[in-house]
Amino acid sequence: MSEPMVMSNNIEQAEKGTSLWQDAWIRLRKNKLALFGLGVIVFLCIIALLTPLIAPYGYEEQDLVLGASPPSAEHWLGTDIFGRDMLTRIMYGSRVSLMVGFIATGVALVIGVLWGTIAGYAGGRVDAVMMRLVDILYALPFMIFIILLMVIFGRNILLLFLAIGAVEWLTMARIVRGQVLSLRRQEFIEAAVSLGLSRWTIIRRHLIPNTLGPVIVYTTLTIPSVMLLEAFLSFLGLGIQPPQSSWGLLISYGVETMEEYPWLLLFPGLTLSITLFALNFLGDGLRDALDVRSSKD
Amino acid sequence: MFRFILSRLLQAIPVLLVVITATFFLVRAAPGGPFSAEKAVPPEVIKALEAQYKLDQPVWQQYISYLGDLAQGDFGPSFRYPGRTVDELIYGGLPITAELALYAMLVAIIIGVSAGVFAALKPNTPQDYVPMSAAMVGICMPSFLMGPLLVLIFGIWLEWLPVSGWGDLPGDKLLPAITLGTGYAAFLARLSRGGMLEVMSQDYIRTARAKGLPEWVVVLKHGLRGGLIPVVAFLGPAFAGLLSGSFVVETIFQIPGLGRFYVQAAFNRDYTMILGTTVFFATLIILFNLLSDIIAVWINPKLRHQVQGGS
Numbered sequence: 001m002s003e004p005m006v007m008s009n010n011i012e013q014a015e016k017g018t019s020l021w022q023d024a025w026i027r028l029r030k031n032k033l034a035l036f037g038l039g040v041i042v043f044l045c046i047i048a049l050l051t052p053l054i055a056p057y058g059y060e061e062q063d064l065v066l067g068a069s070p071p072s073a074e075h076w077l078g079t080d081i082f083g084r085d086m087l088t089r090i091m092y093g094s095r096v097s098l099m100v101g102f103i104a105t106g107v108a109l110v111i112g113v114l115w116g117t118i119a120g121y122a123g124g125r126v127d128a129v130m131m132r133l134v135d136i137l138y139a140l141p142f143m144i145f146i147i148l149l150m151v152i153f154g155r156n157i158l159l160l161f162l163a164i165g166a167v168e169w170l171t172m173a174r175i176v177r178g179q180v181l182s183l184r185r186q187e188f189i190e191a192a193v194s195l196g197l198s199r200w201t202i203i204r205r206h207l208i209p210n211t212l213g214p215v216i217v218y219t220t221l222t223i224p225s226v227m228l229l230e231a232f233l234s235f236l237g238l239g240i241q242p243p244q245s246s247w248g249l250l251i252s253y254g255v256e257t258m259e260e261y262p263w264l265l266l267f268p269g270l271t272l273s274i275t276l277f278a279l280n281f282l283g284d285g286l287r288d289a290l291d292v293r294s295s296k297d
Numbered sequence: 298m299f300r301f302i303l304s305r306l307l308q309a310i311p312v313l314l315v316v317i318t319a320t321f322f323l324v325r326a327a328p329g330g331p332f333s334a335e336k337a338v339p340p341e342v343i344k345a346l347e348a349q350y351k352l353d354q355p356v357w358q359q360y361i362s363y364l365g366d367l368a369q370g371d372f373g374p375s376f377r378y379p380g381r382t383v384d385e386l387i388y389g390g391l392p393i394t395a396e397l398a399l400y401a402m403l404v405a406i407i408i409g410v411s412a413g414v415f416a417a418l419k420p421n422t423p424q425d426y427v428p429m430s431a432a433m434v435g436i437c438m439p440s441f442l443m444g445p446l447l448v449l450i451f452g453i454w455l456e457w458l459p460v461s462g463w464g465d466l467p468g469d470k471l472l473p474a475i476t477l478g479t480g481y482a483a484f485l486a487r488l489s490r491g492g493m494l495e496v497m498s499q500d501y502i503r504t505a506r507a508k509g510l511p512e513w514v515v516v517l518k519h520g521l522r523g524g525l526i527p528v529v530a531f532l533g534p535a536f537a538g539l540l541s542g543s544f545v546v547e548t549i550f551q552i553p554g555l556g557r558f559y560v561q562a563a564f565n566r567d568y569t570m571i572l573g574t575t576v577f578f579a580t581l582i583i584l585f586n587l588l589s590d591i592i593a594v595w596i597n598p599k600l601r602h603q604v605q606g607g608s
Contacts, residue, residue, distance in 0.1 A: 136312050143537075144559075144575050145319075147544075151563045151571065152323055228439055235441040236544060236560055248441075255445040255549070259453055269442040276437040 024213075027289040034285020040278035048094045057085035059092050060243065068261045078263045080253065086264065089245055090271055096246040097272070100160065101227040107165025108226075109219055112172025113211070117203050119173070120180030131177065134170050142167040146229070150238045160239060164229050168222050175218055179211040213290040220283035224276045231272060247272040298601070302591055309583050316579040317367065321360055324568045363572075372573035376566075383573035386558055393463055394554035397473055397546065398539040404478030405535070409485025410528060416486070417493035417524070418516065428486060435483030440542050444476040444549040463552040473550045477542050481535050488531055493524035526597050533589025537582040 028034055047054075056076075063083030071078045077086035119130040146163045153159055183189065184207070192202050231248030233239030240246040247268050254265030354362075366373060372383035412428040419425055451472060452460035459469040496502065497520055505519045506512075543556035551557075555574065562570035594601055 136315060143544075144578050147559070147563055148320065148323060148571060148575060151566065152326070224437075231439060232441060232545065236548065238563065251442060251445075255441075258445055258449050262449060265442075265445055265449070269446070272439070273434075273437045273442065276439075277433065280433065280437060 024286075024289040028285055031285040031288065033281045034289070037278035037280070037282035037285065040274065041282060044094060044275060044278075045098065047091060048098050051091045051095055055088045055091050057088045059084075059088060059245075061085070061088075068257070068264070070261075070263055077267045078261070080264055081257060081261070086267055089250060090247070090268055093245045093247045093250050093268065094271070096157075096240055096244055097227055097230060097248070097275075100157075100164070100230040100240075100246070101223045104161045104164035104226045104230070105168065105219055105222045107161055108168035108172055108222060109215070111165065112169035113176050113208060113215060115169065116173040116176025116178075117180050117207050117211070120177040121184055121199070121203055121207060123181075123184075127177075131174075134173055138170055143229075146233065147236075147238055150233065157240065157244070160230065160233070164226050167229075168226060172215070172218055172222070175214050176211050179214060180207050183207060183210055217283060217287045217290055220279060220286055224279040224283075227272075227279075228276065247275075298594070301594060305587050305590060309587055312583055313580060316583075317364070317576050318360075320572055320575045320579075321363060322356075324572050325356055325359075367576065372577070373569045376569050383570050386570060387555065387573060387577055390553060390555035390558050393552060394540070394543050394547070394556055397463075397470075397477065397543055397552065397554060398536065400470060400474035401477035401481070401539055401542075402532075402536070404474050405481035405485055406528075407482075408478070409482035410489045410525070412482070413486040413489030413491075414493050414516070414521070414524070417490045417497065420494060425490075429490065432483040432486040435479050436487075438480070440476050440480055441545045441549070443479060444472070444546055447472050447476055448549070461551040463550070463554070469550075473546050473552060476549070477539060477546045480542070481539065484531065484535070485528055488527045489525060492527040493520055496520050496523040499523070522596065526593065529596060530589060530593045532592075533586040536585040536589075540578055540582065 028038075061084060063079065066079055066083040068081045069075060069079045069083070075085050075087065077090065079085055080089070115130065115134075119127045122130075146167065149159060149163045189202065189206060192206050197205070227247075230239055230246060231251065234246050234248030235252040237252070240249050242249070250268035251265065251272065254261075254268055258265040363373070370384070372387065375381050375383050375386060409432075412432065416425040416428045448460045451458045458472055459466040460472070462469045463473070464470065497516075502515060502519055505515045510519075540556070543554060544560050545556075546552070547554045547557040548560055555578075558570065559574045559578075561567075562574060
């Protein structure tokens, strides 16, 4: 599975390197569902970035006379019991939800890739100790730990990033280590060593770039699980706190009033589900395009 | 086999110790004592309370004595429910949560595995696409959304099923079990489809067909055994997920199980309760992972030989 990527470094780096990605892109373009997923994600990101400029109403703008109203021409997705525009709230919520998804995944990415590369490249006892630690952490009931952290140290959004990121890096570390283990016996690493490059340069310049395929695929699949975790915590009241808003929080408000005003539950729920859908399709598509075998553990 | 089980058991001990230690010190590091929320209490009372909960001793001594109590199955008194112990609360909630998890697991296995196997029999046809798209929907529909939607549809609009409680009204266990089970059904469907696809192309399946066995025997007897290995490996982690999933489901349906206790304890800052339930959950999860490892080795002849042959 790592053959094509190895080739790219073996021969002329620049040209072959791009052709691999072009290859993947051509394969991805044939996958309609994955393209749809990509489109949805790009669209959402643009919306989230532009929210303060394009949101139809103010985030905290109330209309107590109107109160909760079903979707209408003025309020496309209706209003909540304070008369706040649902579309606006979902748009602002998307900023938090997507940010948590990307940043926490980023934390997981950095820790996981570094950990996996170092363990795989160092080998021997260092590898054994590092991976043993991953095994131990794997066995921990992390959901409970995140709840514990949020309870003890307050519901801080930075802590949320760290806590979620700290959970999700384990699988990444395993995947990267597996890649590096097979890579480091290849000739081009030997060549790099014989050229006298330092260990750190070899890791940075030659090992990490070659693990990119599986890392990208797994990253795309980590984002939805992170977003789900955030929504889950916010739903329980342990994640994002008002006045900030996220989809999970909106869903939990929606549940409280779903008997009278079902649209307050349906729209944020639909938004979250479609996003998760899109990310999963994109991840599956990338997996096929980059030809990465899924690792089940 | 025995040695394998024993070594796995021994490996579980340090993990458990890490969990207990980490939780204990995290909880102790929490800002504000367990009694600081109350109104002004005379210092003597605080002293007495601290003595009762052993908070006047140095931390390491508390840690040692907590470990000692734990070894005897004693989780200590609850901070929030005076006169009740954490053990009582845990053992009161456990049967309910276990029952919920069991039903959810049944829902997941029955729906998930049959959908996955069904899809794998004719890959890349509508028989494959339809159940697998449904599975994707199930994966993307979190339980905290699925639960309220089911309540809204079957409880409030159609008025077919009760919307809350556990064992009070006929049929009130159905919605929680389905809510908790569907996400895992979807996952199991994908796993069993993948497993079956791989197995059904193996030589021994061809042999079985060549022997003239009817197709259903080939699928159910020869195919399932190999095809379900990934499913079995997933059951342990799935159980862990079911427990944390029970936080949400028990909160939505107002079921007095462990998950709800845990969430309440978290909100009330009932530190001994948090500590106790965390340790308890961790032990359960570790045990179930262990169990699913053992079953995986037991049903997979390749792994079994490795275990018996190698060190």
